[in-house]
Amino acid sequence: MIGSDIIIKCLEEEGVKYVFGYPGVAICPFYNSILESDIKTVLVRTEQNAAHMASGLARITGKPGVCAVTSGPGATNIITGIATAFADSIPLVVFTGQVNSELLGSDVFQEADITGAAESFVKYSYLVREASELPRIIKEAFHIANTGRKGPVLIDIPFDVQNTQVSRFKYPDEVSLRTYKPTVKGNVAQIKKVIKELENARKPIICAGGGVLLSEAENDLRSFVEAHAIPVVTTMMGIGVMPTDHPLYFGMVGNNGKAYANKAMNDADLVMMVGARVADRAISQPDLITKDKVLVHIDVDPAEIGKNAVSSIPLVGDAKAIFKELSESEFEADYDEWVTSLDEQKASYKSSRKPSGAYVDPAAFIRKLSEKMEDNAIYVADVGQNQIWSCANAIVRKGRFLTSGGMGTMGYSIPAALGAKLADPGRQVVAVCGDGSFQMSMMELATFVQSGVQAKIVVISNGYLGMVREYQHYAYKDNYSVVDLSGSPDLEKLVSAYGFDYMRLERNDEAGKVIDMFLKDEKNVLLECIVDPMDLVKD
């Protein structure tokens, strides 16, 4: 038994089913040992997407996604994917091959100091020096990645360590880390304070972030707010915490959010931020959520509390545990008047969009697409105008809404959709991207074909890098610079080359029929929607 056999045995112990990656000599022992295992491999077409696929899988299974790439360029290519997962607190365990231990630091072929380079994008990293340390390190890595505030862990393994003979294998039963004991349960005194403030409040609101989904606390949050009729808004990462048609749900906040959601936050007298970072795109003026109101900030990461906004009641802990504790406390409150006023504002809201009719209106299209998708479907949005249209219009019932919120990495949707589909093959998964983001990940069409995973991809096509064009429209008075996507391929020919079905939608009146065909199609399929190149995300 050699080091790489040990790694695979550890992955089996962790119940890993898929490894996403790209081989190179430095990781070849790993890819040789995996042949003896039932763990399936997915060969990506560029390493960044291995991390995105693992991210899609992790977000559906709730377990860390696993990647394995080679040293040097393989390792540096995956950094963007690791950083994307880090920004959204997605658990990954990433293995990188490394040059022989005795050559470390001598700048030999395909050597990169990846633990150094990735330091600010990982929760933790290891450079393995002895094969005998592998079981402990891998056990720790899975534990660190998927507890506390989740995130990616990198394990860099020199070639010789993978090839070292090891006499015995024992996977540790538990980890022992003197420096790492994340708080799960909320402090009882703080919980009492929150309940007291809820009793005093007349206009409370909960702003739920991605942390609620990461701790699988959706149902706990829903039963809590239903029991007391507390309205809820979400950040982009929190979309799906509440079904979008829930009477207590008032949309996404932020500079691309619903005006009535932002107004609700401003008008509230008590704001409970749960699993959200108070980052600039969601809360552009942190002062406003602390001025004249009580801010309760619930997060598993103590460093997030007080970083961007000073809270009146900091509450460190896991969202699921905390909602359980909150639910056990009884209190009397009546927020009906407040909820009614929010209902009125929501009902009186009128979109200022004026679709021309000559093109597909992306807002109406996304509403129809998501409405027709299965109840528990997974909608994967990319980055750009398509993302903002998706956030504003996608209907999520019992399904999930995945996107790269923190890092805003273009090209996320296609690989993440592949990972999500592998995680739960019975569920419908649709990736929605733009023609810019599509071209950042289109090499992965081959991965869908090769791994036999069904692809359903929507491309919102406008011939521009629309989000930047829109910014240049406002900031530079339509002086467009480097946003014209001329030269893009004929998508019909392109996807046909991969054996995909191609559908095209040019006007909304055919949308229902085309969407039905698209969703029913059992082959790999891409639907291109032609939208007005000058359209804006303004809702």
Added chain:
Amino acid sequence: MKIKRIYSVTVENRSGVLAKVSGLFARRSFNIDSLAVGETHDPTVSNMTIVSSGDERTLEQIEKQLNKKLDVIKVKTFAESQCVTRELMLMKVKYNKNNRREIMEICEVMGADIVDMSLHYMMIQICDDPDKIRLLIDMFKSISIVEVARTGSLALSKCCENE
């Protein structure tokens, strides 16, 4: 308002930990006024004494971000008045027969030692709190400082019977 704070940080004694901690300060634009690192009585543990300054919120973030690092075992923070701080400085100065007497007097008053000497140069050593060290440097500015090496502050909280 800028406040000075001392962080006494115990960390795992492993390679790369100093880079991780100093990288954290750089990435988040936290100041490092001084940094001193050394092994403790437990060879698996090192102690870092970091002196930083900033507003109250920044100082709190520094503590939280340090605690978040998985190689950090414990972070203790204190104001200067709550701890004993010491710094070691070596200073090389050029002297002549006119100021040699003066230099020796300053050293005597300040509790500094002359630890090496040649025909025109002498090396002065002082171990004291950072204010005294600054004072000594000021005293020598009018003489002739050739080189200075300082360790940065070390600090431990003051003794207390219920530790």
